[in-house]
Amino acid sequence: MKVRLIELRIVEMKLKEEFETSFGKTLLRPCIIVRIICDDVEGWAEIPVEYGPWYSYETVKTAWHILEDYIIPWTLGRELESPREFPNIVKGIRGHNMAKAGVEMALWDCYARLQSKPLYEVLGGVRDRIVSGVSIGIKRTVDELINVIQRRLDEGYPRIKIKIKPGWDVEVVERIRREYPDIMLQVDANAAYTLNDLETLRKLDDYNLLMIEQPLDYNDLIDHSYLQKLIKTDICLDESIKCLEDAVRAYRIGSCRVVNIKPARVGGHTTSIEIQKFWMQHGLGVWIGGMLETGIGRAHNVALASLPGVIYPSDISASNRYWEKDIVEPEFMLNNDGTIDVPKKPGIGVEVLEKELEKHTRRIKIYR
Ligand code: OSB
Numbered sequence: 253m254k255v256r257l258i259e260l261r262i263v264e265m266k267l268k269e270e271f272e273t274s275f276g277k278t279l280l281r282p283c284i285i286v287r288i289i290c291d292d293v294e295g296w297a298e299i300p301v302e303y304g305p306w307y308s309y310e311t312v313k314t315a316w317h318i319l320e321d322y323i324i325p326w327t328l329g330r331e332l333e334s335p336r337e338f339p340n341i342v343k344g345i346r347g348h349n350m351a352k353a354g355v356e357m358a359l360w361d362c363y364a365r366l367q368s369k370p371l372y373e374v375l376g377g378v379r380d381r382i383v384s385g386v387s388i389g390i391k392r393t394v395d396e397l398i399n400v401i402q403r404r405l406d407e408g409y410p411r412i413k414i415k416i417k418p419g420w421d422v423e424v425v426e427r428i429r430r431e432y433p434d435i436m437l438q439v440d441a442n443a444a445y446t447l448n449d450l451e452t453l454r455k456l457d458d459y460n461l462l463m464i465e466q467p468l469d470y471n472d473l474i475d476h477s478y479l480q481k482l483i484k485t486d487i488c489l490d491e492s493i494k495c496l497e498d499a500v501r502a503y504r505i506g507s508c509r510v511v512n513i514k515p516a517r518v519g520g521h522t523t524s525i526e527i528q529k530f531w532m533q534h535g536l537g538v539w540i541g542g543m544l545e546t547g548i549g550r551a552h553n554v555a556l557a558s559l560p561g562v563i564y565p566s567d568i569s570a571s572n573r574y575w576e577k578d579i580v581e582p583e584f585m586l587n588n589d590g591t592i593d594v595p596k597k598p599g600i601g602v603e604v605l606e607k608e609l610e611k612h613t614r615r616i617k618i619y620r
């Protein structure tokens with residue numbers, strides 16, 4: 253496949269509800285949408301960057317810069333056998349995995365379409381439905397949170413994740429468990445604690461949580477390994493796992509028992525597949541995380557969640573949990589059994605609504 257054209261656009265969409273985590277609040281969600289033409293097919297992907305370096309050091313501006321000045325010139329005009337070659341093309345660029353993933357994942361969409369196969373199939377997926385979960389932000393009051401949880405349970409989400417931070421943790425979980433003793437419940441701290449908070453983290457161990465996600469520093473593996481030995485609840489790492497080597501090290505020293513794989517965070521599908529495989533070979537499971545994506549990024553996440561090593565519910569909710577109107581058709585819907593269907597059409601399997609996309613586009617540039 254020959255890379256003939258790459259298009260970047262900054263897209264900004266308004267969430268139906270503000271989303272608050274330990275690192276801040278989001279209402280206007282930006283992203284960079286990548287469109288690539290290879291031979292005679294078009295592929296799409298999404299870079300879930302924010303305006304500021306909060307979840308990751310990468311931002312809308314850094315991703316655009318790295319793409320325009322390095323990744324795109326190194327990729328345009330290339331002839332590839334498979335997107336699996338892409339990580340090697342950009343390996344001279346340190347970090348900037350989200351920028352890299354944007355091109356890598358659009359290449360996977362092209363690759364699948366060139367074979368007239370759905371993306372999930374070329375990635376090695378084995379399921380036609382994935383188990384959905386919902387991630388609920390920090391609210392003003394616990395009552396408000398309980399109302400949202402009830403709404404999500406009524407909608408049919410089989411697993412609830414809540415965001416926690418110091419001061420919004422044990423009491424909140426205690427209250428949820430009083431109201432809902434048996435639901436599948438997990439918490440995500442987005443790196444808000446240190447080992448000085450051991451007391452709090454130990455208390456969270458008493459509530460039969462499915463896992464505690466990224467309690468400690470966003471680069472840490474060592475302190476998590478120490479913590480995992482002191483608590484029985486599984487630790488799940490998100491921010492700390494940026495490449496296959498991180499996952500291997502985390503396994504060796506026991507930093508976690510679960511990995512949240514976000515393809516954007518690890519540079520794309522190729523590395524995501526490797527991490528999933530490594531974790532499965534060692535008898536452990538992963539799930540696919542979300543970054544409040546539009547239907548384009550969601551389609552990629554859904555395809556990845558069909559891999560055999562994904563044994564926990566993923567942070568992949570229906571389109572209507574995020575947006576008034578998504579930019580793809582059909583929108584992603586929640587089935588009665590709490591699953592989401594994996595698209596069967598070629599590539600990402602959903603159609604991009606270019607008129608809708610146009611409405612939300614703030615900047616566009618074509619490279620050829
Ligand atoms: O840590 O998983 C996270 C959203 C933005 C940034 C980081 C995270 C999240 C979520 C949302 O938890 C998951 C979703 O897309 O529904």
Ligand code: MG
Pocket residue numbers: 440442465466490491512541
């Ligand atoms: Mg997380």
